[in-house]
Amino acid sequence: MDQHHTHNTGSRDLRMARSMCWHCQSEMSGEYFCERCVKVQPVSKETDYFTCFGLPRRLTIDLKKLEAKFYEMSRAFHPDFYQNKSETEQTISLGNAATLNTAYRTLRDPIQRAEYLLDLEAGSVKDIRTSPPSDLFEEILELQETVEAYRASDRTSETGRRLLTQLVAERQALDQRKQDMEHHLQQICTDWDALQDRGEATSQARTERDRLLKQMREILSNRTYVKNIVNDLAATIG
Amino acid sequence: MPRIVGIDLGTTNSLVAYMKDGKPCVIPGRTGRAMVPSVVALTDNGLIVGDSAKEHLTRSPERTVYSVKRFMGKGLADVQNELAYFPYSLTERGGVIRITLGEKSYSPPQISAMILKELKQRAEAHLGESITKTVITVPAYFNDSQRQATKDAGLIAGLEVLRIINEPTAASLAYGLQNKTQGTIAVYDFGGGTFDISILKLKNGIFEVLATNGDTHLGGDDLDRRIADLFLDEIRTAAHLDLSTYPDYMQAVRLEAERAKVRLSDELKTQIAIELPDGKGRYTRELTRDQLESMVMDIIERTLIPCRLALKDAELMPAQIDEVVLVGGSTRMPLVRQRVQELFDKQPHCDINPDEVVALGAAVQADILSGGTTDMLLLDVTPLSLGIETMGGVMSSLIRRNTTIPASAKELFTTYVDGQTGVDIHILQGERELVKDNRSLARFRLKVPPLPAGVPRIEVTFLLDANGILNVTASDMRTGQRQSIDVKPSYGLSDNEVEQMIEDSFKFAQEDVAARKLIEARLDAEALIVTTEKSLSEGARLVAQDMLAAIREALTALTAAKGGTDPKAIRARMADLEQTAKPLSVTLLDDSLKRSLQGKKVTDIT
Structure with a gap:
């Protein structure tokens, strides 16, 4: 094993x-x-x-x-x-x-x-991401700007309400992305179990094993990053 | 294994229960009542507890302590905004509140210990054996300091507290035993001073708590205050009288508010009457249930917030709760029941007396510990996250709230400076990010061998035991050597202080016994005087004049003895009076028997 x-x-x-x-x-x-x-x-x-x-x-x-x-x-x-x-x-x-x-x-x-x-x-200590994953970079940057604008805005004004609607939609999108990641993780987990069940000791199996672990690590750290963003967002917009 | 009793140490009332033939039952006192008011009064004859102390609330309010549970494990700053409500004087020493009674001051655990001693004696008298071991219940949302204070109270009372168990989960044990319930249940526990909600999964005798939440400063006391404030305002306006300078009248108002609240659980309206000082007459008004409900609505609503948070932590929707159980005297209010029913969309249960169910559950847990009940097991959680202070005044969480206890976390510490010999560790409890917003539990200094920076590796283990109480141990990873840690509690008595209090309690035990004998003799004498006077007024015409004179003489002698301090003399005069008045009571008994038989045929009697 x-x-x-x-x-x-x-x-x-x-x-x-x-x-x-x-x-x-x-x-x-x-x-x-x-x-x-x-x-x-x-x-x-x-x-x-x-x-x-x-x-x-x-x-x-x-x-x-x-x-x-x-x-x-x-x-x-x-x-x-x-x-x-x-x-x-x-x-x-x-x-x-x-x-x-x-x-x-x-x-x-x-x-x-x-x-x-x-x-x-x-043997990994949890990978804590401080910058957004590459495929999310643009989106997160934009989101941060919207959050700043919302914080500075008069919440009751037209702009305030518009920004809030935007943020609520953004949160939903991120939530969806988190769910997609979890779904993907589940797939990798199934693959992992299958690989273990085969119990092969070939170098091919070893490469496959390392690949799955690497993917797992990546998804987990991206997911944690997105989760934290969603939590912060929830705290901002209530 | 010696017998273990279960104790509900409540804000307003306390009870003791035990397991009898597989069923928990509460232990009544001499008057037959199981509830002991959690009140301690300092009288000229010493300290008294319970019903007799409650009478002193209006007589000597500044020397009568009630609701002491609100001060357990607290500092003075924690209760600053409610100090005005308490007629007795509070100070602080070493992070612990002290209550001044006469010339001495007592910590809340010492006052609680007096209530525990009363319960202990009650159990010993009832069971005819010495009681030294107990399970005590606390609000589920009590933090480490409050739990530790409760344990200290037990020690001071001469009781080994084998387990601190949460009130709502104790209640679930009593219900589970009775109904063999399975499924998901919510226990809504609204008591005299605290509110708890616990959500549990019951399966094959395992009681697994999924989430718990609450407010340790929200209870019937707050409802009473709201009502009392209304009365006080009206008295101020109508009679131009500020009662806040009359502690005795303040207590009378508080008690009347409490009684009115209780009556309005059964009635739709009630009459209020409070005598006023300085010849200002009486304050009277009618209070309706509707008025009461609109006054306290926001307090009731506040209990629903923890309910929603607990559901969220348990990842459940209200509809997924199979049963709702009501615990605590405040759940007698129709509005409370209605709001709980609306939240969970089902009729809540209250078939076990809400005043007794917690003590009954404590007795069940006591039976589990003594090996009697083996098929039930309670898996409770810690209500609050436990963590340590890190750089920048931020709390780093080690054990999350709603983690099943026992729970442990390990943390590795090292040094930043060459030759550094200590690391200061600050332990906290709470859900907030910043240290200052959480509860400080304790501080200690970790000893480190002088080595280059980063070389020492000390592993600290934070263990929350089955009581939810923190234990800290450390070991040097390089040498494997264990290190003892001297933890200084932020809001609690030190071990030395507790020991001193236990010693004091033993030293004064002799005096206590003497004082107690006197108080009991006086109470018994009082009761005998009342019944004899009643007999005299009813039966004066049935016995000879000289006998009446003899009885009156014996009465006077007893009254005089009662004013003295010798319990033996009181008992002797009581015996005299009983002897002298015997013919009168026999005559009265015959007389009433004769009357009840009048008009009946002989055949009816036999």
């Missing part, structure tokens, strides 16, 4: 030995509970969110199944059920529940899920 796994994102990488049960020191074979003494084990920091839910690293996820698994694991880890246990077990349960919640929140949302996968596969 991750042939050249090169990510280096700091915190998640802190390696922790976790081959032995912290309590009875027996070899760990169970997933989250020691098979011998049944004590809860901390979720390793190496475990990615997909593995955490026992899922393959794919971008199409059955949300109903994910939820069911999340509920099942919440019942296993939630601090409510560790009130009568030792302090160590309470600490582990708290940490595991927090990790589980983050994992669920990340995988539940298709955008966050793709960002997370990109992070795992290509």
